[in-house]
Amino acid sequence: NDVEEIKGLEKCPSLSHLSLAHNKLFAIGGLENLPIKILNLSFNQLEKATGLESLKSLQKLDLSFNKITSLQGLEGHELLETINLESNQISELHELQWMEDLPLLRVLNLLKNPLQEQADYWLWTVFTLLRVTDLDLQKVSVEEKVAAVNKYAPPAEVVAAEDHRTHLVCHMLQPQRILNSTLPGFDASYPMLVLVGPVACGRRELTHRICRQFNNFFRYGPCHTTRAAYFGEENRLDFYFISEEAFEQMVKSGKFIATYKYSGHRYGLGRDTVESIAREGLATCVHLEIEGLRSLKCTHFKPRCILAIPRDKGKYEEHLRRTGLFSRPEIEEAVSRVDMYLQVNQDFPGYFDAVLNTDDLDEAFTELNLLMRMYLGM
Structure with missing residues (x-):
């Protein structure tokens, strides 16, 4: 499709699943206070993850194949369990801080992002997001979590x-x-x-x-x-x-x-x-x-x-x-x-x-x- 802006959804108070994949969205908006649990915005032109702040029921989020460089906007989602950020332009490890306090985050995909090229990427991500059990389509082992803690915050x-x-x-x-x-x-x-x-x-x-x-x-x-x-x-x-x-x-x-x-x-x-x-x-x-x-x-x-x-x-x-x-x-x-x-x-x-x-x-x-x-x- 050719959707460039999200409009008219304020009259959908029971909307829990929404997919606007394969469109031309440049920003996230028009979703304020909706009870969305599953949101797919993959294959768009998004450069930021902001605009999701009021989606307090969000559990699964797909932002893959966009142009996102910053993860600010992902913080504060206490029910968010799964995030797909494959094929974006995230290049700095410090961007992970925006997901650090997500209490239920278990599955994260950062494949095909520039930050993967950094030498400490895997262990630093595991350390920063210790609750994650699946990273980049791979299981995170207990041994890897121990190694990450011993490297970055050793007892x-x-x-x-x-x-x-x-x-x-x-x-x-x-x-x-x-x-x-x-x-x-x-x-x-x-x-x-x-x-x-x-x-x-x-x-x-x-x-x-x-x-x-x-x-x-x-x-x-x-x-x-x-x-x-x-x-x-x-x-x-x-x-x-x-x-x-x-x-x-x-x-x-x-x-x-x-x-x-x-x-x-x-x-x-x-x-x-x-x-x-x-x-x-x-x-x-x-x-x-x-x-x-x-x-x-x-x-x-x-x-x-x-x-x-x-x-x-x-x-x-x-x-x-x-x-x-x-x-x-x-x-x-x-x-x-x-x-x-x-x-x-x-x-x-x-x-x-x-x-x-x-x-x-x-x-x-x-x-x-x-x-x-x-x-x-x-």
């Missing part, structure tokens, strides 16, 4: 395992030698003490104090980081401050035991750092964010882990603000992570060997001192 445990795999492989590619940190025995791991908690919660101060108090047993192991030093921090004493390029080279050279990212910066516990302490016959004491601890727990080390956490979030927020080191978004993120740490402690009993309240650092150190004496059998 923390997957990130840690991948981090460990990277460092293990890179280390194995280097000339091998006997490590002092592997010598305690087959039934005993090299001793390591890790204090974890949100940024500026007091874990740094407690780590240094416990190493001074028990200097015959522990030595502090500075991590490497790509961030700049905060006021009062010293290179080699608090961290090894290095460039992004130097950090990446250390990764490739197998120099790290564990690494993690926090607030846009990278942190890593170096093998040589631990080895130099082990050669002295001492245990390594470090402080990390939980991302680093997860990675470390994937290794052969079995660290004693102590959660240092402020219980008074208002006081903690004020402390962060008074330091003058953190932006408002960084402060908000740090405060929000207090609840995350506490949730981990609640959901995974035994993940931390002990929990310290750092609202008062002197009291926290007294408790930590007692814990270390028990740990060392003193």
